Amino acid sequence: MIDSHCHLTDPRLFDQIDAVLARAAKAGVTAMVTIGTEIADDHLALEVAGRYSDRVRCALGIHPNHCQNTGIEDIDALSMLAADDLCVAIGETGLDYFHTRADRKKQQQFFEAQLALAVRYDKPVVIHSREAVTDTLAILGTFPTVRCVFHCFTGTAKEAEAIIEANALIGFTGPITYKDNNDLRKVVDAVPLDRLLVETDSPYLSPEPVRTTKICEPAFVAHTLAIVAQVKGRSVAEIDQITRETTKAFYGMTIG
Ligand SMILES: [Zn+2]
Numbered sequence: 001m002i003d004s005h006c007h008l009t010d011p012r013l014f015d016q017i018d019a020v021l022a023r024a025a026k027a028g029v030t031a032m033v034t035i036g037t038e039i040a041d042d043h044l045a046l047e048v049a050g051r052y053s054d055r056v057r058c059a060l061g062i063h064p065n066h067c068q069n070t071g072i073e074d075i076d077a078l079s080m081l082a083a084d085d086l087c088v089a090i091g092e093t094g095l096d097y098f099h100t101r102a103d104r105k106k107q108q109q110f111f112e113a114q115l116a117l118a119v120r121y122d123k124p125v126v127i128h129s130r131e132a133v134t135d136t137l138a139i140l141g142t143f144p145t146v147r148c149v150f151h152c153f154t155g156t157a158k159e160a161e162a163i164i165e166a167n168a169l170i171g172f173t174g175p176i177t178y179k180d181n182n183d184l185r186k187v188v189d190a191v192p193l194d195r196l197l198v199e200t201d202s203p204y205l206s207p208e209p210v211r212t213t214k215i216c217e218p219a220f221v222a223h224t225l226a227i228v229a230q231v232k233g234r235s236v237a238e239i240d241q242i243t244r245e246t247t248k249a250f251y252g253m254t255i256g
Helices: 017-027 039-051 074-082 104-121 133-140 157-165 182-190 218-232 236-251
Strands: 002-006 031-035 056-060 087-096 125-130 148-150 169-172 196-198
Touching (some): 002 196, 031 087, 104 133, 133 157, 157 182, 196 236
Parallel strands (some): 031 056, 125 148, 148 169
């Protein structure tokens, strides 16, 4: 399995990283992509990918919730880091209209600058989009060559359809395992298998059955993958193989 999106640099995971990686290996997780959210975090994410290069790659970006107190010159710093081969994508970046930590104009400015970086380095983009799918797709439309994944999708069937139509991938996390999320499982069912990634977004969003008892970590991607298999009526091994190939192709990754 591959955890296509986690935050190994978050102190909740970083402070016990060797144990976290050991548990991931034991659960059958062969690769992880750790996602940076601001420049200091991006530095650390790159360092983690370097230290565990047999199984970790990174995506580097400035999260929409972290751009308010960031100058646009940070894009230059990001650009230097993102040139590294261990950086397999730009992000996470995008638009968050649910939280209000940065005004919309500023979020859009940082999103566009990072999409331009993706074009420059020919790397895919990890998109964070919260209550902002329409605007996110409109901006993406002005960068037609950029490949992207809408990570941690929890939106509607209609939104998923628009994302698939725009040629993007959709990443699913722990919430597809929650008992009351039947509508989201219907979305999983509707998304073509070759357009779907599994992820933890750890340390956030622990899946069932550890939802309320454990901090999320990459090993738990197995629970999310099992639900995808159940919804699709396929075996875990099949879903693992298909999502692994999609993830590796998307990130241009040789590990996993
Ligand atoms: Zn994330």
